[in-house]
Amino acid sequence: MDPILIFIQALNGLQLGIMLFLMAAGLTLVFGVMNLINLAHGSLYMMGAYLAATLQQQTGSFLLAVLLAIPLTILIGMLIEVIVLRSLYDRDHLDQVLATFALILFFNELVRIVWGPQAYFMAAPALLSGSMQILPGVSYPVFRIGIIAVGMAVAIFLYVLIAYTRLGMLIRAGATNREMVGALGVNIRLLYTLVFGLGAALAGLAGMMAGPILSVEVGMGESIIILTFVVIVIGGIGSIRGAFIASIAVGVADTFGRVLLPPALASMVIYVLMAAVLYWRPQGLFPAHG
Amino acid sequence: MNRRFAGLVFALGLVAGSYAYGAEQVKIGYMATMSGPTASLGTDILDGLKLGISHCGGKLGGLPVDLVIGDDQLKPDVGVEVASRMIEKDKVDLVTGIVFSNVMMAVAKPVTDAGIFLISGNAGPSPLAGKGCLPNFFAVSWQNDQTHEAMGKYLQDQGVKSLYLMAPNYQAGKDGLAGVKRYFRGEIVGEVYTKINQPDYAAELAQLRAAKPEALFVFYPGGMGINFIKQYAQAGLKEEIPLYTTAFTLDQSVLQAMGDAALGLLNASFWSPDLKNPVNEKFVIDFKATYNRLPSLFAAQGYDVALLINSAIEAVEGDLSDKDKLREAFKRADFHSVRGLFRFNNNHFPIQDFYIREVFRNEEGVLTNKTIAVAFKDHADAYHTQCEMK
Numbered sequence: 001m002d003p004i005l006i007f008i009q010a011l012n013g014l015q016l017g018i019m020l021f022l023m024a025a026g027l028t029l030v031f032g033v034m035n036l037i038n039l040a041h042g043s044l045y046m047m048g049a050y051l052a053a054t055l056q057q058q059t060g061s062f063l064l065a066v067l068l069a070i071p072l073t074i075l076i077g078m079l080i081e082v083i084v085l086r087s088l089y090d091r092d093h094l095d096q097v098l099a100t101f102a103l104i105l106f107f108n109e110l111v112r113i114v115w116g117p118q119a120y121f122m123a124a125p126a127l128l129s130g131s132m133q134i135l136p137g138v139s140y141p142v143f144r145i146g147i148i149a150v151g152m153a154v155a156i157f158l159y160v161l162i163a164y165t166r167l168g169m170l171i172r173a174g175a176t177n178r179e180m181v182g183a184l185g186v187n188i189r190l191l192y193t194l195v196f197g198l199g200a201a202l203a204g205l206a207g208m209m210a211g212p213i214l215s216v217e218v219g220m221g222e223s224i225i226i227l228t229f230v231v232i233v234i235g236g237i238g239s240i241r242g243a244f245i246a247s248i249a250v251g252v253a254d255t256f257g258r259v260l261l262p263p264a265l266a267s268m269v270i271y272v273l274m275a276a277v278l279y280w281r282p283q284g285l286f287p288a289h290g
Numbered sequence: 291m292n293r294r295f296a297g298l299v300f301a302l303g304l305v306a307g308s309y310a311y312g313a314e315q316v317k318i319g320y321m322a323t324m325s326g327p328t329a330s331l332g333t334d335i336l337d338g339l340k341l342g343i344s345h346c347g348g349k350l351g352g353l354p355v356d357l358v359i360g361d362d363q364l365k366p367d368v369g370v371e372v373a374s375r376m377i378e379k380d381k382v383d384l385v386t387g388i389v390f391s392n393v394m395m396a397v398a399k400p401v402t403d404a405g406i407f408l409i410s411g412n413a414g415p416s417p418l419a420g421k422g423c424l425p426n427f428f429a430v431s432w433q434n435d436q437t438h439e440a441m442g443k444y445l446q447d448q449g450v451k452s453l454y455l456m457a458p459n460y461q462a463g464k465d466g467l468a469g470v471k472r473y474f475r476g477e478i479v480g481e482v483y484t485k486i487n488q489p490d491y492a493a494e495l496a497q498l499r500a501a502k503p504e505a506l507f508v509f510y511p512g513g514m515g516i517n518f519i520k521q522y523a524q525a526g527l528k529e530e531i532p533l534y535t536t537a538f539t540l541d542q543s544v545l546q547a548m549g550d551a552a553l554g555l556l557n558a559s560f561w562s563p564d565l566k567n568p569v570n571e572k573f574v575i576d577f578k579a580t581y582n583r584l585p586s587l588f589a590a591q592g593y594d595v596a597l598l599i600n601s602a603i604e605a606v607e608g609d610l611s612d613k614d615k616l617r618e619a620f621k622r623a624d625f626h627s628v629r630g631l632f633r634f635n636n637n638h639f640p641i642q643d644f645y646i647r648e649v650f651r652n653e654e655g656v657l658t659n660k661t662i663a664v665a666f667k668d669h670a671d672a673y674h675t676q677c678e679m680k
Contacts, residue, residue, distance in 0.1 A: 012492040119547035131526035215516035
């Protein structure tokens, strides 16, 4: 492989990683702060994509659709949290898996009833469509560069949020020791709802960014949720920094695995990576809990 | 006479009476993937089947139809379970549908061994066309390799010298690429198998660009196709490396989700909505009126299943009890299908024409296919000589 190709593939790996990061950040927050395994995170990704695709068809503007769809997704997330998940915090992880799996089935059917079983069309915005020359003789799709840009912006936003705001402090405290935070008089219920809303926003945003390049269809969350869990396990539960590093690592490993190895081995690469990390550091790379 | 004895005789009389020659109805078990991302294929074939039944006057061969619907969830074990339930509990006379070849391979022997006819509305795996051919099995659609062979032949005839191949890493993917290579004699510059339901092809597209082939052939059905075509167009590859594929990637049910990315792409198919024959014209117009969308090739297959069953039951005058006569009637396939005249080969797979279609926007602005060339006339599958049936 010549250096240009290696560079392109590295960029592809970065872009895949950034997309995974958008999903993983929300999931790791929810798992870390609320100790809740949320399989329906993929459903929020799907709802975000469908809502944005529909709004884009209605308004004709990708930006407007995204700006409107994010609060809608947050709303759906908070509704799920209040109606379904509140009763699950004290329960075993397996109960949470069962309940959130039921949510996956529910959302899949809901989408099929409202939007139909056929895949939905979502266009990339005119500003971000086509390819651009990033190096002499090398063109790369503009939208993917857009994804990298959005992902980096979100990463910086989360960093500032977690490190420099009160909410961020509560999130870090909650991820480290939630009982103590409750005992110190913080409104844990409100915190949980806010964190879940933030997770839903991130998942929805990931869906909206993925919509133009992937197919918007029933069950689209399922293919990405497994990868997301691998990422947060590698990165360490509850750590945004871990999610970022791990998602880039998984994205690059998966991309180069597909390019360099035969197909059967290529699909194993990320799981082998996860096993290796867990062997060396069972808590993940940057665990939030002490 | 003892009242209980009379009652028993009466009951027996009723039961005996129901075995009169000429059944009262035909019970059909329709099993397909009706849930999950590929559910639209199962519902499409069913919609075609139902339209076919209604075009035959709401009956098949003069018998009222009792349709039992089951979902195999794309799982072979669930498929076997559903099929067994249909045969033992619902007592169906035939089983039809079956979208996916892995489910078909699981249910083919159990269903046909029970003496029930299995009419495939889609899946056409090569073992059932060759050494494993079964007398009670009939494929109305095609044999899996045929459509890919058609594109391979077209590329060979067009003088393409180097070809890059891509497909998902499962049996149908491998069969598809094998079919292309059977007729394409040029250089195969790359043969890449990707993970099933892989969402992102950026890495593979970069490799494709670096290989600089003259053309690209892909087999990516359903959601995989939508992802691939969109990403291929976005990477600016449409101008560099022309893409050729089969109808499964560019079929009506997924075209709208691809948008302009699909415009101008060529695909091989045994059927097209613009085929000029009276049966097809009626089918397309009525399908659009009934379901408010253009039919896909899956719907066309379902429609032909209804017409085939209708012709067979008519030929035996409604007597479903003589299986040998019914089998002969199926083999004769005396009906006009949406693709013109229809006939079976010795292995109960169709001998049919294959066309090359191009994606375009019709007057209503809807993306659909138009026929631009004929790839094969009266094409038989590659496995029929291995089948022992005559």
